Amino acid sequence: MIGVILFVCVYIYSPNSVNSYVMTNYNDSVVRRVVYPLTSASYGTTPELCLKDIFADGQLVRQYTVLCDRTQKHTCSGYLAYSTSAQAIFLVFRGSSSTEQVNEEFLETVTTFPISFPLGGRVNPYFFKALQIILTSGLEQDLIYITKLLPGFSLWVSGHSLGAGLASLAAGHIAYKGYVPPSQITLITFGQPRTGNYVFAKTIDKVIPNTWRVTHRKDLVPVIVPLYAHHNREVWYNNSMAPGQPFVICGTDDDQECVMSGSGHNWDDHSNYFNVDSYFAVNGCKNIPH
Template identity: 45%
Template sequence: MFKNKTSFVGGGNVNLYFYQAFLDIWNGGMRDDFLTLKNANPGFELWVTGHSLGAAMASLCAGYIAYMGYIPGDKIKLVTYGQPRTGDLAYANYIDNTIPFAYRIIHQDDLVPHLPPLALEIGDLSNYTHHKSEIWYNNNMAVGQPYIECDANESNQCSDQLEGNLFNMLKEDYHDYYFNVSVMFAVHGCPNYNPGRFIIKT
């Protein structure tokens, strides 16, 4: 899945699978819904969020909307949960320079934000990097628990310090629990919920 990259409109290269998934949804009706809401609510901020695959798509969505000039980057709030590395350094820099309010929230030893690993230097699998900023909860994320903020694309002060032992991350399932809410809650009562989705709120 991480092998193939493609150019991103704002700059750099991004994962082809993630970008195509976003474009399919965007062109399949989201663009029209977004523009209808934007035009009905001029001046509103835009919040874009998602978990896992939805987090990568949310990052691409926010960057795309800013590049297209639909909403200025400083009026976009991007917050993701368990986001995998989505593109290369040029893409990360584009998000950093375009969307000041961008936060990647990571729960303890969640493996997904470390995919593909930084140490992987095999052709097209190399050069992936996160955009900033990381909010790392090295705990159970209960109300009042502390977190560390790292205002860098990648920082050993946050969850990157765990990258030397990725196999240990497989022992616990931190990816499916954020703020003590299971991403699988829908299995028990939300019939149309998709755990890989991303959400646009105006």
């Protein structure tokens, strides 16, 4: 969803000491105590509550919720925010809001040819069209304004599930447009489905090196859409993700030894990250998992 200091124990309690941080090395504390709560907050209608719980000076620019598919029944959503003390801009996307929306995503994915992505490769048509609708609803204009207003700020882009796919495309779009230098972008996703083809995945690897795909145990969503490919770098927790539990930085884009391994993939591991439900921060995040 965030240019924050890596040493979250300092950053959380003294946000004014933070300086435009980019996560070049994965840090569990930052992701657990900052990025995931902000991502969870996207499932609600008041993400500023969680934002203010983490950054006293956090400012919500806008939340963008739009009808986003051919049924004209389902919405996609994201929000843009920033913290001047952290020198950080946050772009966060919500996941699917219903089983019916998940079914529509799958149907369009398997019946529609992947769409050409300007940065490179081809991508999921549902995700691409949804992002375009969000961008034209005001996000594009606000991105241009905020990135000019706050030059040098880091941009952290995040999302869960469908939101993870949108985050990946949004980060690529921003890099392509040049709103923020790719070296200032950190992309962190949770339970991301494969979002594009091999060329797209390799393009993201090359253009946005500070990218982390967090996966949980036997999460079903990262293993579906077999004709598409994942980009780097997967961070796999083969446990409940409770504080202090280990993780693995996986070796390849579709590492068969990480979330792809074995059988028994399920939805429970998809909806629960860091030992809390994906909706846990919709009314604020004072109870951040430690």
